[in-house]
Amino acid sequence: MLNLREFEAAAASTVDRVHYDYLAGGAWDEVTLRDNEAAFGRLRLLPRVLRGRDKPELDVSLFGCHAASPVLMSPTAFHRLVHPEGERATARAAAATGTIMVASMAATVAIADIAAAAREAAGGVVGGVVGGGDPALWFQLYIQPDLEVTEALVARATAAGARALVVTVDSPVFGAHERDRRNGFLDLPAGMACENMRGLPGGEPDAVRPIAMSPEICWDHLDWLRQATSLPVVLKGILHPEDARLALRHGVDGLMLSNHGGRQLDTVPATIDLLPEIVAAVGGRMPVILDGGVRRGTDVVKALALGASAVGIGRPVLWGLAADGERGVRRVLELLREEVDAALALCGAGSPRDLTPDLVRRRS
Ligand SMILES: Cc1cc2nc3c(=O)[nH]c(=O)nc-3n(C[C@H](O)[C@H](O)[C@H](O)COP(=O)(O)O)c2cc1C
Numbered sequence: 001m002l003n004l005r006e007f008e009a010a011a012a013s014t015v016d017r018v019h020y021d022y023l024a025g026g027a028w029d030e031v032t033l034r035d036n037e038a039a040f041g042r043l044r045l046l047p048r049v050l051r052g053r054d055k056p057e058l059d060v061s062l063f064g065c066h067a068a069s070p071v072l073m074s075p076t077a078f079h080r081l082v083h084p085e086g087e088r089a090t091a092r093a094a095a096a097t098g099t100i101m102v103a104s105m106a107a108t109v110a111i112a113d114i115a116a117a118a119r120e121a122a123g124g125v126v127g128g129v130v131g132g133g134d135p136a137l138w139f140q141l142y143i144q145p146d147l148e149v150t151e152a153l154v155a156r157a158t159a160a161g162a163r164a165l166v167v168t169v170d171s172p173v174f175g176a177h178e179r180d181r182r183n184g185f186l187d188l189p190a191g192m193a194c195e196n197m198r199g200l201p202g203g204e205p206d207a208v209r210p211i212a213m214s215p216e217i218c219w220d221h222l223d224w225l226r227q228a229t230s231l232p233v234v235l236k237g238i239l240h241p242e243d244a245r246l247a248l249r250h251g252v253d254g255l256m257l258s259n260h261g262g263r264q265l266d267t268v269p270a271t272i273d274l275l276p277e278i279v280a281a282v283g284g285r286m287p288v289i290l291d292g293g294v295r296r297g298t299d300v301v302k303a304l305a306l307g308a309s310a311v312g313i314g315r316p317v318l319w320g321l322a323a324d325g326e327r328g329v330r331r332v333l334e335l336l337r338e339e340v341d342a343a344l345a346l347c348g349a350g351s352p353r354d355l356t357p358d359l360v361r362r363r364s
Pocket residue numbers: 022023024036074075076077104105106140168236258259260261262263291292293294312313314315316
């Protein structure tokens with residue numbers, strides 16, 4: 001496999017059609033889904049030359065979490081749908097490559113088990129230190145209207161060693177995925193469940209509580225969460241610059257500029273097209289991480305040049321996992337890393353910090 005597209009093709013031919021449609025699909029007409037990739041295609045890179053740089057340095061540090069690459073794994077649900085080891089395999093690939101993994105609240109492996117898999121793969125070496133503590137694992141949270149349940153989820157993630165909470169705020173209702181409606185995909189197959197939702201307060205000890213998406217969630221909930229945890233809080237799914245400014249006022253630590261891979265409100269802009277406005281609104285006061293349509297090293301470089309601190313990939317991780325389990329995910333991450341490395345050098349940059357917005361031009 002030479003690039004992420006080849007992993008996409010491999011996944012399309014191995015994963016059951018109904019399940020493949022679930023991971024590939026978007027909301028309604030899939031306008032945003034297509035635009036995320038197309039918008040990167042409308043941008044051109046304008047390199048600098050003769051800058052006499054060393055080999056590029058790709059490390060990033062986010063909320064005290066060190067990573068070998070500015071590409072992280074965005075949270076995606078249901079990894080066991082495409083591979084029997086599910087999130088365990090994903091976590092091992094993340095740990096082996098020094099990649100930050102954002103584990104989904106809708107994971108099919110519990111956060112404690114994901115963390116254990118990551119630790120095992122790191123061989124007890126985390127951040128270059130033997131016995132160096134917790135892996136580069138973050139937990140994605142949908143705030144549940146029942147705050148006791150939300151508190152229990154946060155406590156589990158914290159106990160597992162998660163280093164940040166990524167609160168997804170673009171889902172007051174479930175996205176309307178017409179492919180899933182047509183295919184009748186409503187639930188996980190027997191023997192798979194959202195393990196983070198098992199045995200929560202107010203339910204039977206072994207019961208799996210459905211994930212609630214609620215239009216009632218508001219900034220008051222965020223304020224409550226802010227005081228209920230000492231972990232960094234990252235908001236995922238902020239699109240309007242006014243909401244970016246509000247996030248700052250509510251003590252948020254970072255943003256993930258994301259349209260959920262085109263799976264929530266259709267016809268919102270591509271994330272890369274929104275990035276300059278969001279970066280301007282934030283004014284360097286917190287990191288902005290972009291996801292949606294990142295498929296090539298050049299996409300990563302464009303986003304970093306326009307002010308993102310890092311980028312996330314969603315579907316490509318699932319393609320790698322479907323194609324070849326842990327090895328496939330590792331290969332996806334390595335391919336992208338090699339491409340970023342080469343694209344940085346070709347831009348005359350010695351690190352992501354050397355990338356500036358003038359290196360990106362819109363195709364006329
Ligand atoms: C199959 C699938 C499941 C997802 N599950 C979640 C989730 O549980 N929580 C969440 O915040 N985002 C979820 N997302 C959105 C991703 O975090 C991310 O925003 C998106 O996939 C990025 O776009 P990309 O797939 O083009 O890289 C999911 C995306 C996909 C494709």
